[in-house]
Amino acid sequence: MSDWEASSDEDSGAAGRPPFSVAAAPLLWQPPVAPSRSHASAEDGRGRRGSEKWREAAAGSLQGEEWEPRGAGGSWGSVEVAGQWPPRAAAAAVRHARDPAAPLCLHLDSALVGALIDRGGAKIRELEESSGARIQVLKGTYEAEVKIFGSITVQNKAKMLIEDTVTRLGQNYIRGGTEKAKHLDLIKPENTLQKSVINWASIRENKARYEAMKWADLPPVEKNFYKESSRTASMSQEEVELWRKENNNIICNDLKEGEKRCIPNPVCKFEDVFEHYPDVMANIRKAGFEKPTPIQSQAWPIILQGIDLIGIAQTGTGKTLAYLMPGFIHLDSQPIPRDQRGGPGMLVLAPTRELALQVEAECSKYTYKGIKSICIYGGGDRKGQINEVTKGVDIVIATPGRLNDLQMNSFINLKSITYLVLDEADRMLDMGFEPQIMKILIDVRPDRQTVMTSATWPDGVRRLAKSYLKNPMIVYVGTLDLAAVDTVKQRVVVIPEEEKRTFTRYFIDSMKPKDKVIIFVGKKLTADDLASDFGLQGIPVQSLHGNREQCDREQALDDFKKGRVRILIATDLASRGLDVHDITHVFNFDFPRNIEEYIHRVGRTGRAGRTGEAVTLVTKNDWRVASELIDILERANQAVPNELISMAERYKQFQLKKEIERDVRRPQRRPPKEL
Numbered sequence: 164m165s166d167w168e169a170s171s172d173e174d175s176g177a178a179g180r181p182p183f184s185v186a187a188a189p190l191l192w193q194p195p196v197a198p199s200r201s202h203a204s205a206e207d208g209r210g211r212r213g214s215e216k217w218r219e220a221a222a223g224s225l226q227g228e229e230w231e232p233r234g235a236g237g238s239w240g241s242v243e244v245a246g247q248w249p250p251r252a253a254a255a256a257v258r259h260a261r262d263p264a265a266p267l268c269l270h271l272d273s274a275l276v277g278a279l280i281d282r283g284g285a286k287i288r289e290l291e292e293s294s295g296a297r298i299q300v301l302k303g304t305y306e307a308e309v310k311i312f313g314s315i316t317v318q319n320k321a322k323m324l325i326e327d328t329v330t331r332l333g334q335n336y337i338r339g340g341t342e343k344a345k346h347l348d349l350i351k352p353e354n355t356l357q358k359s360v361i362n363w364a365s366i367r368e369n370k371a372r373y374e375a376m377k378w379a380d381l382p383p384v385e386k387n388f389y390k391e392s393s394r395t396a397s398m399s400q401e402e403v404e405l406w407r408k409e410n411n412n413i414i415c416n417d418l419k420e421g422e423k424r425c426i427p428n429p430v431c432k433f434e435d436v437f438e439h440y441p442d443v444m445a446n447i448r449k450a451g452f453e454k455p456t457p458i459q460s461q462a463w464p465i466i467l468q469g470i471d472l473i474g475i476a477q478t479g480t481g482k483t484l485a486y487l488m489p490g491f492i493h494l495d496s497q498p499i500p501r502d503q504r505g506g507p508g509m510l511v512l513a514p515t516r517e518l519a520l521q522v523e524a525e526c527s528k529y530t531y532k533g534i535k536s537i538c539i540y541g542g543g544d545r546k547g548q549i550n551e552v553t554k555g556v557d558i559v560i561a562t563p564g565r566l567n568d569l570q571m572n573s574f575i576n577l578k579s580i581t582y583l584v585l586d587e588a589d590r591m592l593d594m595g596f597e598p599q600i601m602k603i604l605i606d607v608r609p610d611r612q613t614v615m616t617s618a619t620w621p622d623g624v625r626r627l628a629k630s631y632l633k634n635p636m637i638v639y640v641g642t643l644d645l646a647a648v649d650t651v652k653q654r655v656v657v658i659p660e661e662e663k664r665t666f667t668r669y670f671i672d673s674m675k676p677k678d679k680v681i682i683f684v685g686k687k688l689t690a691d692d693l694a695s696d697f698g699l700q701g702i703p704v705q706s707l708h709g710n711r712e713q714c715d716r717e718q719a720l721d722d723f724k725k726g727r728v729r730i731l732i733a734t735d736l737a738s739r740g741l742d743v744h745d746i747t748h749v750f751n752f753d754f755p756r757n758i759e760e761y762i763h764r765v766g767r768t769g770r771a772g773r774t775g776e777a778v779t780l781v782t783k784n785d786w787r788v789a790s791e792l793i794d795i796l797e798r799a800n801q802a803v804p805n806e807l808i809s810m811a812e813r814y815k816q817f818q819l820k821k822e823i824e825r826d827v828r829r830p831q832r833r834p835p836k837e838l
């Protein structure tokens with residue numbers, strides 16, 4: 164079975180589902196105001212019944228049933244229709260005639276409105292100025308509602324201007340389309356008498372057309388910037404294989420279906436890949452790096468050819484630069500100048516605020532042709548972030564939650580993004596960010612280049628890759644299963660729960676002055692509790708967990724990084740990707756939720772070629788993971804305590820016993836009666 168097939172789950176891929184958001188539904192369907200008595204009586208007695216009927220039918224529609232529009236004899240009460248279908252500029256308007264203060268509502272195609280409200284709503288503001296009206300836009304997935312406030316004259320003027328504008332935009336969108344396409348309804352008159360409700364079948368039918376319209380008129384994207392050096396090109400197949408074997412057993416694969424492409428040879432030196440990009444070389448020299456890390460050697464030639472990439476490698480192996488450097492080149496080499504892009508060109512999605520900030524720090528360390536980056540994360544100054552984005556940036560590094568918030572409120576244009584990175588994808592899934600990622604990616608052009616990194620390759624990550632990457636190549640560094648960092652000495656101590664604190668104190672007392680330790684705990688409460696305990700005992704510590712204010716979290720990390728404190732007590736918030744070079748010890752006060760998390764925690768030490776030590780306390784409550792832990796220890800040639808082995812055996816016996824009991828309880832099948 165191929166890598167791809169292992170993940171194949173055609174139906175469960177997020178991208179396979181229509182990008183319909185529940186929140187958008189009310190925009191598609193507007194209940195009319197209650198029918199007036201006089202109108203109802205003029206409806207040959209059908210008024211009230213009719214009203215009930217449309218409510219029932221509308222309810223049916225919202226559940227996905229189709230509801231055929233009714234004729235003018237229907238029960239539309241006091242709603243007055245101000246537009247006919249097809250209208251002059253293909254817009255439908257509904258006005259509450261008896262209430263001059265009521266807004267005039269237009270229902271437009273979302274793709275067209277998207278273009279109206281791009282650039283922070285500059286076009287809308289222009290229309291407001293020209294008409295004197297106030298215009299509000301509520302954008303749904305397929306449709307949007309535009310409300311115009313002001314006097315009737317002003318409303319009509321604004322409506323005319325909007326109609327003119329969207330007609331122009333619409334012509335642009337279907338430029339080059341067939342004659343038939345030109346007559347397709349760009350704007351759906353949901354509130355007209357002819358067509359009053361959601362027509363799901365037509366929405367589904369039009370999806371492809373909407374998509375095409377949405378992405379029409381975007382500038383072309385350039386992706387291939389790789390010039391293979393003669394040294395790289397001259398490597399023989401044997402040399403390449405040997406290099407991969409010697410560099411953490413790299414395995415590469417082309418996940419494109421059908422005919423496979425040639426996996427490029429790895430680059431052994433920085434010059435082999437960046438010799439034509441002196442600014443990149445200058446940055447690398449400034450950083451003082453000797454040679455590319457294995458993932459960089461193999462990822463750069465793939466990414467620079469414009470191929471989507473999945474990079475699976477342990478934490479601390481240089482994945483950030485693996486996607487950043489090609490990203491810089493990509494951004495600067497697009498046919499459209501950076502200042503005319505109308506939004507950021509590169510987006511990095513990262514799971515936690517700390518990781519997003521860390522990528523940002525790495526990004527701003529390397530100056531490349533004035534490329535500007537910004538970090539957008541929950542807990543940070545939202546207004547400031549919006550201001551920065553509006554001023555114009557090249558790279559956005561974001562956590563999915565906050566970015567989705569800015570996106571929904573049209574503060575950021577994602578259509579200009581041509582280079583996308585899903586960093587630490589496994590962690591993003593663990594944190595439940597899949598729905599936000601899905602919403603964000605609806606607005607990112609499909610012909611972008613996408614790079615995904617992950618420390619592990621479970622089914623969820625495979626599914627994500629299948630949904631959002633196109634014909635990618637995959638580079639695994641190290642064994643794919645849970646091989647813990649081999650530069651870390653792992654020690655496991657089996658201990659009763661009530662002795663854990665004393666042991667920890669003993670451990671702290673035995674720390675040398677240059678030692679730096681992260682103490683991992685299972686609960687935020689335990690982190691606070693331990694931190695205050697040690698504080699009272701005069702031991703300087705910091706703590707990091709999700710309940711702390713963002714500024715405290717940043718302070719804690721900074722104190723720890725700079726060595727103002729040498730003990731950080733943290734939940735698994737700190738288990739992935741955080742790059743603090745000189746952590747000498749990882750101390751697992753509580754065993755993590757699962758074995759993957761154990762690997763990540765252990766990976767916090769032994770970074771950048773240093774050695775480190777992990778001490779793990781295991782109590783009898785952790786017996787479920789004992790055998791998996793033994794596997795990890797054995798594979799990394801570490802000592803396995805006898806208590807751990809007997810714990811694993813006891814758990815196995817327990818499981819066996821449970822199974823037998825279940826079998827006994829299961830009703831026995833009676834033998835068939837003999838006739």
Ligand code: ADP
Binds near residue numbers: 452455477483740
């Ligand atoms: P990952 O994302 O794989 O967990 P990072 O990208 O955070 O790892 O890199 C870990 C550290 O290694 C960073 O401090 C980074 O500056 C450093 N680094 C990156 N590339 C190299 C290299 N080629 N040589 C030495 N150090 C490097």
Ligand code: MG
Binds near residue numbers: 587740
């Ligand atoms: Mg990383």
